[in-house]
Amino acid sequence: MRILQCIALAGGVLLAASCAQQQASAPQYKSLYDRLGQQPGLVVVVDDFVANIAGDNRINHRFAKTDIPKLKAHLVDQLCEATGGPCKYTGRDMVTSHKGMNITVAEFNATGEAMQKALQKNKVAQADIDAVLGALGGMQNDIVGK
Numbered sequence: 001m002r003i004l005q006c007i008a009l010a011g012g013v014l015l016a017a018s019c020a021q022q023q024a025s026a027p028q029y030k031s032l033y034d035r036l037g038q039q040p041g042l043v044v045v046v047d048d049f050v051a052n053i054a055g056d057n058r059i060n061h062r063f064a065k066t067d068i069p070k071l072k073a074h075l076v077d078q079l080c081e082a083t084g085g086p087c088k089y090t091g092r093d094m095v096t097s098h099k100g101m102n103i104t105v106a107e108f109n110a111t112g113e114a115m116q117k118a119l120q121k122n123k124v125a126q127a128d129i130d131a132v133l134g135a136l137g138g139m140q141n142d143i144v145g146k
């Protein structure tokens with residue numbers, strides 16, 4: 001819209017130059033992916049998330065046979081895609097990934113806590129923590145009791 005106004009108003013070189021400056025200083029809206037620190041930020045959050053899971057006796061036994069580097073890479077891609085980043089998640093869907101595990105609500109909530117702590121440790125804003133946890137919460141029905 002501003003570009004159109006600028007073009008409409010641009011009667012001379014001076015005006016055009018001032019419009020160009022307006023464009024450059026126009027507010028840039030950041031995606032949740034940006035606010036989480038893009039790919040490097042997500043790698044750190046996922047590292048902390050998995051470390052929190054490893055330290056939690058309520059759930060760590062579940063991951064005893066899991067290929068952890070592969071899981072981390074999948075989690076980064078999944079979070080990246082879900083928060084507006086440029087990645088494409090290529091892992092299995094959530095029902096298939098957790099089939100036969102019969103994961104409980106308590107275990108699901110413990111996993112959410114592990115993510116909450118990871119985000120808090122990395123000084124993510126509360127509203128953004130809520131957004132990430134909300135996205136994970138939306139997967140509960142695909143993960144619990146399968």
Ligand code: HEM
Nearest residue numbers: 059062063066067074075091092097103107108111136139
């Ligand atoms: C919203 C919460 C969760 C998300 C986003 C999530 C995401 C994922 C992803 C992306 C994978 C990898 C899929 C693949 O390899 O193709 C995976 C695998 C796995 N998840 Fe979850 N998960 C969640 C909750 C849980 C919970 C609550 C548990 C158990 C306490 C759990 C246990 C596992 C295990 C053990 C694997 C590895 C399966 C294997 O090695 O074949 N997950 N999860």
